[in-house]
Amino acid sequence: MGHWPNISPILTVTMKRCSPFKGPFPSYHKPISLLDSCKSMEQIKQAHAHLITTGLLLSPIRANKFLEKLAFSSFGSILYARQVFDQIPFPDLFLHNTMIKAHSLSSTSSYNSMIIFRSVVRGLSLTPNRYTFVFLFKACGNSLGLLEGEQVRVHAIKVGMENNVFVTNALIGMYANWGLVEEARRMFDCSVERDLYSWNIMVGGYVGTGDMDRALEWFDRMPERDVVSWSTIIAGYVQVGCFLEALDLFHKMLQIGPKPNEFTLVSVLAACANLVALDQGRWIHVYIERGEIKMNEQLLASLIDMYAKCGQIEFASKVFCNGRGLRRKVWPWNAVIGGFSMHGKSKEAIEIFEQMKLEKVSPNKVTFIAMLNACSHGNMVDEGRGYFESMASCYGIEPEIEHYGCMVDLLGRAGFLDEAEEIISSMPMAPDAAIWGALLGACRIHKDMERGERIGKILKEMDPNHIGCCVLLANIYSASRRWNEAKVVREEIELNGRKKIPGCSSIELNGVFHQFLVGDRSHPQTKQLYLFLDEMTTKLKIAGYVPQFGDVLLDIDDEEDKETALSKHSEKLAIAFGLMNTAPQTPIRIVKNLRVCGDCHEATKFISKVYDREIIVRDRIRYHHFKKGICSCKDCW
DNA sequence: CTAGGGTTAG
Missing domain, CATH: 1.25.40 (Serine Threonine Protein Phosphatase 5, Tetratricopeptide repeat)
Known part of the structure; x- marks a missing residue:
């Protein structure tokens, strides 16, 4: 009875219900809402014991509430739900539906949905209803095959359920989930009733196959659009790497669309992060802090990630620290560890990981990728080996190919090639x-x-x-x-x-993006830019910079044609442009699609000294903070 | 007493 204090709220009120003196509220609400308030498996078990001793488990309504709690709460257990379900003497269709839904959620247990469905129609000769089919199509779309899906569909037709709009939408969603968008479209076309959801599912289906043209076509044709419709397209743009388009659509949404929600902002922040659009990212942060959107763990993680990727790692870490109360989930932790890692701050990453252990948040595979990368960037081979081994032994996470990749990188970089x-x-x-x-x-x-x-x-x-x-x-x-x-x-x-892929660097000035390709001459300020570039090169040479023309060894990804030469590498153009157009002392943030080449790295070090500017370059893999002639990567990248 | 849509990190 060590947990007696925990159980008391459930017991008190439920017992009140059993007493002849009814309270001021309809009595059946009470035990249900208290079951809802269970906060741990312990409490659920206590509630279970209580339901058994009072015989309340025999009430289908009560039993169903209990199953839902078990199956759908974050600390519940489908297995436990299944055991309870199996002990209920004559479960009705309702309870079966709940179990089908419970199993449909996880891709590893979806086939159980089908088994339960078969026992409904064969063993019990119950007639499935529209709910049954909605959950089943979900299960099929999740992980079952075409065969099951078709079986269920035939069955739906047989019992006259195929024209229910919920069922049709679930069916469309199933095909979309499989990537069979054209099949989904056929269902959409021949459906007798469709609503906003049907359209959203189709738009989401095209987004899922990466076909943004089609997705937009459908989006434009929609009779009405809600926040999901807009968010789906924005997320789609982010997925295919069209970040500018994502931001453009977001602006349009603010002007003429519905109010964005937290899902929208997660995508928009990802776009900002990838573009290094710090100003716009900050704007979103303010928007959230004004109370327009409720902060959650994902959103916090996205904010941290955005600041980290915009080079503001200190601020990212501050946002994480201020986010107390939103640290139960792994996402914010991963974001801040990943941030430290990409900025080469291995010690800080390890500190956060230790803190994570103290606060009993379980790491996941992404946490370990970030940790291994942190060790790699900090040349901490022993620590890396330790984390790698602890994955399976302490956390039950089997290393995946990415983790092995990190280890090869870590060991190789440190010279342990064998x-x-x-x-x-x-x-x-x-x-x-x-x-x-x-x-x-x-x-x-x-x-x-x-x-x-x-x-x-x-x-x-x-x-x-x-x-x-x-x-x-x-x-x-x-x-x-x-x-x-x-x-x-x-x-x-x-x-x-x-x-x-041609080298391409970009810089944000007052919310506007300027992109430069290698040897780019398309920018309106080209003439001044190249003049400035010449002047810059001269100044750098005076300061001791020697162009590394012959150094093909370091010229990893940047094999531009010889004659375009090093001086026209895209990051040099972008940096020069930044110097020309910003006030002295303003930090310059550049994002590049490839890795920085050896010569640009050297030149940028000199630029940071000669022009007394902080320059933050994000390349394909990591960050370089140039300050007073030194780079944070210590020339090892 | 049950329903449907969309997110993050390497």
């Missing part, structure tokens, strides 16, 4: 191109030419079109002065259809 290769051969899954790429990168850093050549060949066979890796291989050849072989690989890259 151990890194052993990790690859001991992995339970087949290594992918990213894994070999990490090892190849390590070979380049540590100038292990033999291994590099061997790995490079494996990689090239695996994915001949992976330009980055081919470039790496070519660099390894040229670094060991094997010019002919280097030339062959380079020519192959050319022949392979020039799939190389």
